Amino acid sequence: MSRRSIIRRTVALAAASLLAPLAAYAQGFPQKPIKLIIAFPAGGPTDITMRQLADNAGKILGQSVIVENKPGAGGTLPAQAxxxxPADGYTVGQIPLGVFRLGYTTKINWDPIKDISYVINVTGYAFGIVVPADSPFKTWKDFVDFAKANPGKLTYGSTGTLTSPHLTTEIIAQQAGIQLQHVPYKGSADLMLALQGGQLMSGADSTGFAPQVEAGKLRVLNTWGDKRLAKFPDAPTLKELGYDIVQNSPFGIGAPKGTPPEVVKKLHDAFKQAMEEPSYVAALGKYDMLPNYLSSAQYTKFAQDTVAREKVIIEKLGLAKGQ
Incomplete structure (x- = not known):
């Protein structure tokens, strides 16, 4: 046997000896409950839909998937956690779009692309702007007219600084030629309480506001999808109002960097099957959300593309570090 052949064989044996434990580990995974960290408080649309997804995935994996709420910091705390x-597959986290903006707005010592193993994208939100039912703003034109006459006095709440509701509303305001006063909250539940309590003039949120609208407590002025929502047929889209904006803020699940590929695949396969269960589709439907599947490779590419796109938005709004 030649010296080159001996070296090749030695390298192959070494690689096999390293891969064998990983394969065995993946084959036995999971041996204990998995923790799924989500970025918003209990009781909101993200929490309710993700708990249903976790319950479905737990049954498929044969181990419970336990939800831990970690709200705040614009939805980026799960990614930071x-x-x-440990990169063992036993802790995963929700990755909202705010994660892809972090590098431009905050000093961090990790990379949102390189330091997360992207498992699967699961859904996105339906958004809109709402006002209390007794508000003088009956239409979006009323809202804009008041804001133009009273620069910086019209308040709106969102689910946090640098979240999609916050940034999208700022883009809308920029295109409309108005200045608004932003008030951040940790999640939909707190935001809805503030709106109903008279602490805010308006709110930008996902359709977690649906129960309050249906109860006659809030009014929808616009929605942000490509088409009108069946639940709110009278509310125009931003595109109908003359803004070239569609926002549904897709989100999914990530694992720590270095999680074995076989474990990522097991998680991906389980959550994909969990997404297809009627119980999850029904939970999403309560908030006008839809399944939005991206594979691990597709989700990684989406993350890369989104980081590049968000840089332009952040700089345009003057929110980048040092601006």
Whole structure:
């Protein structure tokens, strides 16, 4: 046997010896409950739909998937938690769009692309702007007219600084030629309480506001999808109002960097099957949300593309570090 052949064989044997434990680990995974960290408080649309997804996935995996709520910091705390978590597949986290803006707005010592293993994208939101039912703003034109006459006095709440509701509303305001006063909250539940309590003049949120609208407590002025929502047929889209904006803020699940590919695949396959269960589709339907599947490779590419796109938005709004 030649020296080159001996070296090749030695390298192959070494690689096999390293891969064998990983394969065995993946084959036995999971041996204990998995923690799914989500970025918003209990009781909101994200929490309710993700708990149903976790319940479905747990049954498929044969181990419970336990939800932990970690709200705040614009929905980026789960991603930050993954940076100090063992890469063994037993902790995963929701990755909202705010994660892809972090590098431009905050000093962080990790990379949103390189330091997360992207498992699967699961859904996105339906958004809109609402006002209390007794508000003088009956239409979006009323809202804009008041804001133009009273620069910076019209308040709106969102689910946090640099979240999609916050940034999209700022883009809308920029295109409309108005200045608004932003008030951030940790999640939909707190935002809805503030709106109904008279602390805010308006709110930008996902359709977690649907129950309050249906109860006659809030009014929808616009929605942000490509088409009108069946639940609110009288509310025009931003496109109908003359703004070239569609926002549904897709989100999915990530794992720590270095999670074995076989484990990522097991998680992906389980959550994909969990997405297809009627119970999850029904839970999403309550909030006008739809399944939005991206594979691990597709989700990674989406993350890369989104980071590039968000840089332009952040700089345009003057929110980048140092601006």
């Amino acid at each position: 993954l940076q100090s978590t």
